[in-house]
Amino acid sequence: MKIAMVLPGGVARDGERQVIPAFLALIERLARGHEVHVFALHQEAEPGSWPLRGATIHNIGTGRTVWRAIQAIRAEHRRMPFDVVQAIFSGHCGFIAVASAKSLGLPSLVHIAGGELVALHSILYGGRRKWRGRLREALVLRMADTVSAASAPIVRSLRALGIPAYRIPLGVDTDAWTPLAPRPRDRGPAQLIHVASLNRVKDQPTLLRAMAKLANAGMDFDLRIVGVDTLDGEVQRLSRCLGLQKRVSFLGFRTQRELRPLIASADLLVMSSLHEAGPLVLLEAAVAGVPTVGTAVGHIAEWASTAALAVPVGDANALADAVAEVIDDDHLRLRLATEAQRLALAENADHTAASFQMLYDDLTRSR
Incomplete structure (x- = not known):
């Protein structure tokens, strides 16, 4: 299977700084069995490409980012077709994933992982704070073939909007985070x-x-x-x-x-x-x-x-x-x-990757 994944960033070249560990864990596990291409919108200011955790990162960069991201996905699809397009975060990532998938006749998934569904006006935060954001989210989430979210409160928010969703936490890479038994508290502060x-x-x-x-x-x-x-x-x-x-x-x-x-x-x-x-x-x-x-x-x-x-x-x-x-x-x-x-x-990183894999399989079978 060939997977296109759209992310805002979190996939820096060195794999250490300016990364989101849950993204890296998911990418690495999917890349073990599939060809994974990650389209990162703003990892770096200039366009570029590099390998990371078995995947290929396509950095889009600044300037007409949405349009150029869609064109980059279409160009890679022409080289060898994708099977599915996924966005982690809705917003611009979700719009790019859904628009690309629709234009190519592919299934799409959007995963809610942040503030896409909230409007915190006092701190100017949230994807639903302005009418354009509300319209974009309404279109993206209804056009996506499958929607998922990181936690139960977000799933409930989606269902309140009439959007059925799967709960899939972005789990911890237990290869990197060795489980430690809870320990009694020492004396002192x-x-x-x-x-x-x-x-x-x-x-x-x-x-x-x-x-x-x-x-x-x-x-x-x-x-x-x-x-x-x-x-x-x-x-x-x-x-x-x-x-x-x-x-x-x-x-x-x-x-x-x-x-x-x-x-x-x-x-x-x-x-x-x-x-x-x-x-x-x-x-x-x-x-x-x-x-x-x-x-x-x-x-x-x-x-x-x-x-x-x-x-x-x-x-x-x-x-x-x-x-x-x-x-x-x-x-x-x-x-x-x-x-x-x-x-x-x-619900560690292995569980996350397996859960997304099941969604990919269901969508590609239905197609």
């Missing part, structure tokens, strides 16, 4: 970790206000924040204003190789996002034996109470209380960690 770009949708101000409440209540903790800063030091300044300099450290970007020991040494992952389809880091932490407390979005919402603790979005007090509850009760923390790991291992 609670080791907390937060992994996300510093941006509006991740809502680090709520995280820091929760940490300030814990500090004022006398909890001893260290919080490490890992992620690229897109807000020009705004989050760091808030941390200083809240008096958290000695408790919160900002580590910036870390490669997956550098991130794994940081997560494995933590007692708890804490997330504060306004929206998530995942988050993928929750699955990685679960494989490493670390449970999560966070806002009720994506996997955190669907795992709530049995494999994670979830609190209302934007509620710093509730987030602080949930963190304190888990840190003060190690039996609860270990129970959450054990169940989270069971779920993450059951």
Whole structure:
């Protein structure tokens, strides 16, 4: 089978920086049995091509990106026909995949993995914030032959729009993330970790206000924040204003190789996002034996109470209380960690690739 996959990026030449590990894991597994061509819209500014994890990456670059991506897929199809076209993320990726597939008489799949279905006007985020985005999503999702999504809340959002969808989490590569048994917490400061770009949708101000409440209540903790800063030091300044300099450290970007020991040494992952389809880091932490407390979005919402603790979005007090509850009760923390790991291992990267493979087979048989 020859597969065309449309991505926004996450497939850099070196396979280390500017990558999305779940994308690499999926590509590698599909490429073991198929010819995979990845059409990345904005990995680099200039067009280019390179091999990665057994696939061929076609970087489209800036300038008339949508039109040139469709033409690139058609050109590769003329060289040797594709069997299926898939987009990870809807938006422009979904439009390119569906338009290309329709013009070539091929089946198409669109996977919702981000904010395509939301409209968070206060932070200018979401695919449905403007009428053009709403129209594009309506067309793309109804024209796609199959739609899937990363978590149950996103599947429910699709069904509310009249779009049937399959739930397929983008699972963890357990070849790279060796599963670690959940371990009891050591004495001393609670080791907390937060992994996300510093941006509006991740809502680090709520995280820091929760940490300030814990500090004022006398909890001893260290919080490490890992992620690229897109807000020009705004989050760091808030941390200083809240008096958290000695408790919160900002580590910036870390490669997956550098991130794994940081997560494995933590007692708890804490997330504060306004929206998530995942988050993928929750699955990685679960494989490493670390449970999560966070806002009720994506996997955190669907795992709530049995494999994670979830609190209302934007509620710093509730987030602080949930963190304190888990840190003060190690039996609860270990129970959450054990169940989270069971779920993450059951739906790892092998499961993701096999699930998409079944969809490809169904679509090509029906054609």
